[in-house]
Structure formats: structure tokens, C-alpha cells
Amino acid sequence: MLRARRLRRPWVVGVAIAWTMILAVVPRPTDAAPLPPLWSGAPDDDPEGTRARLEEKIIATRLAALGLSATDTAAIVTRLTRQERAELASRADEVGAGGDLVLIAALILIAAVLLYLPLAGKVHGWW
Numbered sequence: 001m002l003r004a005r006r007l008r009r010p011w012v013v014g015v016a017i018a019w020t021m022i023l024a025v026v027p028r029p030t031d032a033a034p035l036p037p038l039w040s041g042a043p044d045d046d047p048e049g050t051r052a053r054l055e056e057k058i059i060a061t062r063l064a065a066l067g068l069s070a071t072d073t074a075a076i077v078t079r080l081t082r083q084e085r086a087e088l089a090s091r092a093d094e095v096g097a098g099g100d101l102v103l104i105a106a107l108i109l110i111a112a113v114l115l116y117l118p119l120a121g122k123v124h125g126w127w
Helices: 002-008 010-025 047-065 070-079 082-090 101-120
Strands: none
Touching: 047 070, 047 082
């Protein structure tokens, strides 16, 4: 009710609209900030080297997210060939530590049923 009374006054609405317009026009301090350099060293003209570094970073980030230590990640990245590194970087979202849980659970369930039926005497001589 108090808010409704304040909005009935035309000057309150005018102040709110003026404040909104001022905020829309005035640039924020972060808009004018310079961007940091992409690389800390001198820019190189080797696109393959740049691609290799980006692929290594993608692979290292994904493996670190899965829980590998930095030394294990570095060892894995150094063992990969250029083609393997490119393939792994392009399919990094498919890398998993345990595989497909649903498929593994289904296989275990099928194996359990196939082992249980003959042992329980339900089926004879079907294998």
C-alpha cells in the first residue's frame, strides 16, 4: 500500500525514469578497461604451436576435472601424438572415468540373471 501511494506521485515516477536513463547512458568503468594480452610472451606466427597449446589446455582441464593430479595430466599429455591429442581435445566432453554407468549396470544385471537361473534350477541345459 505504501508503494502504491508513492507511485501515485508523478515526481517519483519521473525521478525513477530519469535515474534509469542516466544509468543507461553513462558507461560503466569496466566497459572502458583494456583487455589483457592473450599470451604472456611474444606473439608467435606458428598456428600449429598455438593449436597444440590450446589442445593441451583443453585436455589438461578436462582431466583435472575428472580428478587427475597435475603430474598425471602432464604425463598423459606428453605421451600423446599430435593426432591423438587433436582427437582427444575434440572429444573431451566424452572422456569419463568410469564409462557408461547404465550400460555397465545392465550388463551386470543380465549376467546375474543368466547365472542365477541355472543355479536355482529354473532352466536346464540351455547353454
